[in-house]
Amino acid sequence: MSNTYDVVVIGAGPAGYAAAIRCAQLGLSTACIDKSIGKDGHPTLGGTCLNWGCIPSKALLDASHKYVQAKSEFAEVGIAVESVAIDVPQMIARKDEVVSGLTGGIGGLFKGNGVTALHGSGRLLAQCQVEFAPHEGEVEVLSAKHVILAPGSVPVEIQPAPLVDGVIVDSTGALEFTEVPEKLGVIGAGVIGLELGSVWSRLGSEVVVLEALEEFLPMADERIARDAKKILGQQGLDIRLGTRVTGAEVQDGGVSVSYQDAEGDQTLTVDKLIVAVGRRPYTEGLLSPDSGVNLDERGFLYVNDLCQTDAPNVYAVGDVVRGPMLAHKGTEEGVMVAERIAGFKPLVNYETIPNVIYTHPEIAWVGKTEQQLKADGDDYKVGSFPFAASGRAQAANDAHGMVKVIADAESDRILGVHVLGPQASEIIAQAVIAMEFDASAEDLGLIMFAHPTLSESLHEAALSVAGHAIHMVNRKRR
Numbered sequence: 001m002s003n004t005y006d007v008v009v010i011g012a013g014p015a016g017y018a019a020a021i022r023c024a025q026l027g028l029s030t031a032c033i034d035k036s037i038g039k040d041g042h043p044t045l046g047g048t049c050l051n052w053g054c055i056p057s058k059a060l061l062d063a064s065h066k067y068v069q070a071k072s073e074f075a076e077v078g079i080a081v082e083s084v085a086i087d088v089p090q091m092i093a094r095k096d097e098v099v100s101g102l103t104g105g106i107g108g109l110f111k112g113n114g115v116t117a118l119h120g121s122g123r124l125l126a127q128c129q130v131e132f133a134p135h136e137g138e139v140e141v142l143s144a145k146h147v148i149l150a151p152g153s154v155p156v157e158i159q160p161a162p163l164v165d166g167v168i169v170d171s172t173g174a175l176e177f178t179e180v181p182e183k184l185g186v187i188g189a190g191v192i193g194l195e196l197g198s199v200w201s202r203l204g205s206e207v208v209v210l211e212a213l214e215e216f217l218p219m220a221d222e223r224i225a226r227d228a229k230k231i232l233g234q235q236g237l238d239i240r241l242g243t244r245v246t247g248a249e250v251q252d253g254g255v256s257v258s259y260q261d262a263e264g265d266q267t268l269t270v271d272k273l274i275v276a277v278g279r280r281p282y283t284e285g286l287l288s289p290d291s292g293v294n295l296d297e298r299g300f301l302y303v304n305d306l307c308q309t310d311a312p313n314v315y316a317v318g319d320v321v322r323g324p325m326l327a328h329k330g331t332e333e334g335v336m337v338a339e340r341i342a343g344f345k346p347l348v349n350y351e352t353i354p355n356v357i358y359t360h361p362e363i364a365w366v367g368k369t370e371q372q373l374k375a376d377g378d379d380y381k382v383g384s385f386p387f388a389a390s391g392r393a394q395a396a397n398d399a400h401g402m403v404k405v406i407a408d409a410e411s412d413r414i415l416g417v418h419v420l421g422p423q424a425s426e427i428i429a430q431a432v433i434a435m436e437f438d439a440s441a442e443d444l445g446l447i448m449f450a451h452p453t454l455s456e457s458l459h460e461a462a463l464s465v466a467g468h469a470i471h472m473v474n475r476k477r478r
């Protein structure tokens with residue numbers, strides 16, 4: 001095996017594997033090192049996203065949503081189901097099958113594109129050299145013209161609630177319960193808390209979510225966050241804001257959680273506890289002292305807008321660098337770096353990164369929120385359209401939520417789009433395209449959308465910015 005490459009990538013998550021594949025497509029000799037071991041005990045590719053993140057969580061979200069539909073919604077649309085039961089081991093086994101299919105797929109893509117997959121740990125030395133310690137065999141030093149660091153992130157642990165195998169768990173453990181806990185506690189009402197809290201709540205758990213902040217989903221538009229909290233509450237998520245967890249003790253197989261809220265000291269007894277209080281960049285063992293790469297004050301690898309570190313020809317992408325910890329953000333950074341190494345000049349537009357929370361209804365947004373624009377003192381106008389007025393949403397018996405379009409008061413340029421509703425994750429892509437092309441709300445209003453579709457609600461919300469929506473009574477008529 002050669003130990004000299006044009007590019008060595010450390011990390012085969014969505015940031016690293018995309019970078020490696022694009023490098024190879026561009027004719028660069030490329031190796032990608034990853035140390036993950038899958039549930040089956042074998043090396044696996046795909047990082048957090050494919051193994052313990054996006055994909056397995058969505059498999060369980062989709063399965064649990066189907067269960068809710070069969071149990072509670074089919075009857076309303078005229079489908080009688082005699083009995084509906086959950087088979088958790090089958091649900092988990094199917095999730096694992098999806099994961100192994102997709103992680104194996106990355107192996108296939110590496111082979112097909114000519115990326116050398118190296119299973120083991122990578123450590124950056126000085127001068128673009130990389131120490132590779134394989135799972136089996138001798139350590140060797142690889143030489144590269146360029147190195148891309150993509151080691152990702154790991155869950156944050158908190159001192160009052162240390163993990164206890166199978167009982168107090170992080171997101172990875174919460175994807176592996178073998179039965180539905182009767183009572184489930186979740187620390188953190190962020191993306192993971194809401195998604196995995198929803199999974200187990202749909203399957204029958206009594207779920208209490210303890211959130212330190214007074215505000216629910218502060219990064220989302222206030223109106224959308226308020227409506228989402230109400231709907232999730234109706235679904236059974238007991239979200240308690242302004243709570244500070246002070247301890248968690250395993251007792252008789254369950255957990256006694258102590259916390260403080262405005263009323264004082266409280267106790268909660270649950271069967272399982274999920275700790276979902278954020279993720280941190282993972283850099284353990286990644287850098288030798290003379291690598292030349294620096295960390296920022298929060299422990300992320302320091303990079304500029306082009307993902308260049310302080311060491312020449314060393315780049316870093318994905319969760320380990322500033323910006324939202326999202327798979328698609330990492331992928332775009334990986335592709336940008338690969339193309340820049342090959343001499344092209346692409347950029348990542350950090351202003352149009354879509355965010356999605358895969359609850360039901362889904363919550364999705366891109367661009368600025370109304371509260372951000374207010375705080376910045378920007379003049380803006382708003383149009384919105386409720387799914388209750390959408391023919392397609394009504395036909396599908398899935399008509400909660402709304403689409404909200406925010407545009408610049410003067411230029412009409414779209415500044416932000418916020419969706420709470422069915423297929424919000426798909427609808428938001430259209431808003432991203434519009435914003436990438438610097439569209440105005442009027443531009444979006446002038447485009448023809450197929451009827452009946454959920455996407456028409458985006459069209460109507462854009463029209464409603466100027467008071468032109470057809471299927472609602474507009475406040476401003478012109």
Ligand code: FAD
Nearest residue numbers: 011013015035047048049053054122151152318319326327
């Ligand atoms: P990772 O995916 O973390 O991959 C890094 C890889 O590098 C790992 O395999 C790691 O083992 C390896 N590695 C680290 N250090 C070394 C080393 N020194 N040597 C060799 N290998 C090393 N994001 C979304 O956009 N949408 C979602 O729906 C979504 N859902 C999520 C659900 C959950 C439960 C979780 C936990 C996360 C979710 N995320 C989601 C976030 C998403 O998983 C991350 O943003 C994404 O995986 C980051 O990609 P990455 O390539 O930067 O790092």
Ligand code: NAD
Nearest residue numbers: 188189190191192193210211212276277278279325356357
């Ligand atoms: P998060 O930052 O989304 O939410 C963590 C929440 O925990 C916050 O609301 C925070 O205020 C709260 N918190 C922090 N410390 C606390 C404490 N001691 N007690 C109570 N509450 C506390 O983080 P996450 O949900 O763990 O997700 C981690 C990352 O993974 C996120 O950055 C997210 O972008 C990514 N992710 C994305 C998706 C998606 O795109 N659908 C899904 C899952 C995860």
